[in-house]
Structures are given as structure tokens and as C-alpha cells.
Amino acid sequence: MINISNISKSYNGQEVLKVEDLNIPKGQNFGLVGNNGAGKTTLFSLLLDLIKPTTGEITNGDIVVNQSEEWKPYTSAFIDESFLIGYLTPEEYFYFIGDLRGVDQSEVNDLLANFEDFFHDEILNQKKYLRDLSKGNQKKVGIVAALIGNPEVIILDEPFANLDPTTQIRLKKILNELTQQNQTTVLISSHDLMHVTDVCKRIVVLEKGEVVKDIKTTPATLKELEAYFSQ
């Protein structure tokens, strides 16, 4: 589904990312781990064509992301708070995203009904603007908004950060269900090794902008990752 070839990104001559070849097949639950500054967010930003690659190209579906915008209808993402519109209520925000993705209000409502547990009565009907929600609740809104319109590719940067334990467990369930039919490709990044190994079928470790490990998840993976990061 996603094909990264020879991609690199430099700022002022300093290379922050260099990935020669990375292929993510359709329906895979893909995890990206790495310490701060390893290039996770840079890679996601390149995938979403928010920054310009210094060399190489990324294809999503069959579309080169920085040459056409045709990948947008089937791709969605939540990277950080700049994906939220602060002066809207959560409902208004969901409907707006629905409008953009051609999903009407009643369909959005149907989708939201599935996430009642996940929202834990703190999101809907709160009469609050998004800018006034807590970080964790903002994140919940962003993640669920990224699921509107049945996207084929979902990109979530650090989805577990700032969430309470109950919500983390619920999120893992949601992410697992998403890829069950092998239709949706999910890309997440995380600092929490346990969560990633629970959720992802494949884990790639980035260090200083380069791929240093590419692991198919097995029961031994967590140990392996822990060993790697405690070096």
C-alpha cells in the first residue's frame, strides 16, 4: 500500500531521515519506534506531504504523494493538536471532517455511537470548545476523527501518549479491530514498547533517521526491543 524509496530529508545540510526502501502492504498494522529525534514524525509528515522530501519519493496506493493529491480521500491522520480546530465543539469538528470526507451527519453519529466507551462521557455534549479540553480528551477526538469515512490508510503519531490507562486499553482494541479484515493499513508511532508490540504486526526501529530494525512481531519481540533500547 505504501512504498518508501530512497527518501531522505535534510535541514540546512543536516540529514535527519534516510530510508532506502520500506514497503508497507495493505492491511498491515505497522509500528514505528525510536528515541526522540529518530525521525518518526518527520517520516509521517513526509507521508502526508506536509514537508518536501530532499530526495526520493513515497507512493500511497499508486500515487506519488507529492505529485498528486489523489491519496487524500482514502488517507487520514492525527499527528498533533494542529489537526484540531480549537474553536469548534467536538461534535462540530466531527461533522466538519465528515463534510470534507463526504460522510453525512447521521453516518458520523452512527460511527460516534461505537466509541461511547472510548469517550467515557467526556467528549460529546460537553458544551466545550476543543481548545478547552484536556490533552488526553483532545487526543481522543483527533483519533476518532481520523476514523471517519472508512479511510484505507490511517496515520497516528503517538496515539497512546496522554491517554489514561483505561483509554489506552480501549484504543488497543480499536486498533486491532481496524486491521482484522486486512483492509485498513494503520501506521502508529509510540514510545511505549509494550503497546506497540501488543498492537502492531510489524515494528520498525528508527535511530538517527535510519531503519535499524525491521521485526515481524512475535512473543519474543518485546524482550528484543527492550534489550535494544537498554544498550
Place this chain on the structure above:
Amino acid sequence: MIKRFVSLQWKQFRRSSYFEAALAIKILMVLGILYFGGIAILAGIGGYFILQKAIPEVDPLMSLNQYLIYWFLFDLGLRYFIQQMPVINIKPLLIIPIKRKKVVQFLLGKTMTSFFNILPLLFFIPFSITLIVKGYHPLYVTAWFFGVLSLIFLNNFTVYLINKTNIYFFLIVGLVLVFIGLQRYEIFDITAYAQVFFYGMYSNPVWILLPLLLMGLAFYANYQYYIKHFYIDGAITKKTEKVKALDLKFVDKFGNIAPFLKNDIKLILRNARPKQVLLTSFFFLFYGLFFYTFEIYRDNPAILAFASMFITGGFLLTFGQLVPSWDSEYYKLMMSQNIPYREYLKSKLVLMVFAVTVSTILSLPYLYFGWDIYKLILAGASFNIGLNSFITLYGGALNRVPVELNVKAKAFQNTNGFNLTQLLISIPKILGPIVIFFIPYYFISFDAGIITLALSGLLGLIFQNQFLNLIENIYQKQKYKTIAAFDEKK
């Protein structure tokens, strides 16, 4: 302790993004400050002589004192509009052993160094010196000066007490308008009464106790208020607001652009900065009073053409120059969604056209100045809708300054929408209507000028698609630059 605060504040100032702005902007800002400061000083030195010449039979100090009441109210109104309580990051201060009193005192003390307090000083100090040189009693002049000084600070503190709601602002504006009206028609002259007090501060310095006392009270009220609210959910940090439910179903009629239009309406109604723009554009309506009443302008049709464009163009110019900056806080979302630039732009265009239409209706009272003037306003509105809208959007696309939606713009602290590109792009905005009107006016007739100006708007409607393509192209070409610029920490 105070020294520490000062050093913290200095770092905050020195390291903030507007200080690190481009050199050109810095120069422009410094020039701006020098310009206003210079004017104030010159007016302070020359004020005495100007007043003497203008009203030779009255003591210049008397004349000044007569009108000080208007300066006082105007100053309060202006502060209301721009001056904000400096937000200090109190969270780290709450848990370390510093007395709350100290922090609040510092905070209030800091407000006294605001540009609004310094500017009048630049006028009143040289003016007072001139008075002494001219033989007024030095002691009495000093007393008068301190009286004025307390009035300046009275305004400074009062504005923080009343700027929590907009009612007072309209009250002040209303009061000024009523006073001017009553005076104009010689029903009641407030200045005669105000003069007793203001001149009293000179002739009988006991009077200065009144502003001093009031200033003390205002300071104390502020002090009490902020001591009481010195918690992280209190007054100094931002507070959460109640959601204002909006029924925007009628917008659905606009079809494809409806989702954007709904968002834009919420953007304007729910954020401090756009609300300020709305208020500013309202004041644009009054530009005509200035241009149509002075004879030098009235006899110069080129200037009139420019003024007529301004009257209906307030919102268009102030809002339009910050498209797409208004969406800077969530621009990454917009760019990763499937957003047709055209619909996005059209939604803003609809808002601008709507604003011009409303302003045209609101400017009906200008019929008082004659049918010719109103025809000019109508032609100006047509130019605004058809051409100016696209020019402004074009300039906005090149603008790329992030806007903090829910923070009011501050005088000389906010470079938003004020840079070289903006300056260049404003040339066709200003000269456009003048040139389009003046050439046919000069060679044919007044009506020919009006017709040409009105027809120029039609041009925009005909070439709408071409114009939109042009702007869309900039959006596309500059996408990465814009994202990076909007991403910069404010």
C-alpha cells in the same frame, strides 16, 4: 525580587518570535514607534503656538484644557480596544515562596510602562516645559502635569477593570458621539464644564487630588481583583468559555462551500482576534465623516474615490489580508484533508462580499452629503467586490504570518499582517480606485469616473475563474513554506 521579575520579563520579550522577526519588519516597527513618538514630541513643543494661532483670543492652556475631556475619553476608548493585561506565566510562580502581593504589584507596575502611557508623556512633557518657558508659574504647571499624569494612569488601570465586557466600550463611544453632537448643535457644551476641572488643576492645584484619588482607587481595585484571582484557573491565565450554540442551517444553501462557510462564521464569532477585526471594520464606516467634511478633501475627487472605497471595504481589507493565516492554527489538518482550494477561497469571498454589501447599506446616511457622494460609495463597493477582493486574497496568500486566533492584537507587539509584501500589495488597493476613477473623470466627467469605477468591479466577476486560479497556484506552490511558517512557535 523585582529585579528577577524584570529579568524574566526581559527574556520573554527578547526571545519572543516578533523580536526575532525579519530585519525589514524590525526596521518598520522602529520607524513606526519613532514616527508616533516624534509626532507627539513635535506636537508637544509646537502645541502652544499652534493653539495660540488657532484661537488667538484665548489663553492656549485654556484652549487645551477645554478639549482634554475628549482626549481623555478617546484615550480610554483606544486602550479598551488594544491594551491587554500582560499575561505572566504564573504557574511556575505559584509554588515557590514569593508573596502573591509582590507578583501582582509587579504585574500592575509593568502595565504602567505601556506604550499608551509613554506616548502622551512625550506630548505633555515638552508642552509643560514650553509653558514654563512662556512664563507660566512653574509650580502650578508641575501640579497640572501631575494631574494629567494621574489621569493617564487612571485610564491605564480603569481599562483593566472594564474591559471584561464590551458594554463599557460602546458606552464610551456613545458618550463621545453624544457630546460631540450636543456641542455641534449648541445644546450643551461639555467642554465648558470639563474645562473648569482641567484648567482648575493649574489655577487651583487642589483639583489634582481628584484624579490622584481616582487613580489610587483604580489601582487598589485592580490589586484586590488580581490577588483574589491569583490561581491558575483565575484571571491572569486564559479561561474556558461557554459554548455559544449557533444554528447555521441556512448556510447549507451555499452548497459545496457550506462546510467552510460555517467554519468561517464560527471562526469570526468565537475568537478574540477576528472579533477585533469585525470592530475595526465597523469604524471604517466612519472614514467618510472625516473626508467628506473637510473642504480640502471634499474638492478633490481623487481622494473622495479612495475614501469611498474605504467606507465599504473595512472588513474586506482587514479580514482578507489574513487569509489563509486565519486557519494557521490547524493548517496541517487542512493540508492533509481533501480540501478543494477553490471552495475554501470562495467561502472567504462570500463573507467579504457579504460584508461589503452590509457596509453599503449601513453607509446610507452618507446620502446627507449628496447623491454624488453616495454614487461614489456604490461604485467603490463595486470595485471592492469585483477587484479588491481578489487583490486582497492574493496578498493574503503571500502573507504567511501565523495568527493566534484567541489573542487580541497588541500595538507594536504584533507584526501580524504587517510586512513588506503587505505593504507592496496595498499599493493597488489604494491607488486602484483613485486611478480608475480619476482618468475618466479628468478627461470626460464625474459620472464617467463613477461608471468606470463601477464597471471595474464587473471585470472581477468576468475573470473570477482566472483570478481564483492565480491565487490557487500560489497556495499550491507555496504549500510547504506556508506549513513551515504557520508551524513556527509563537
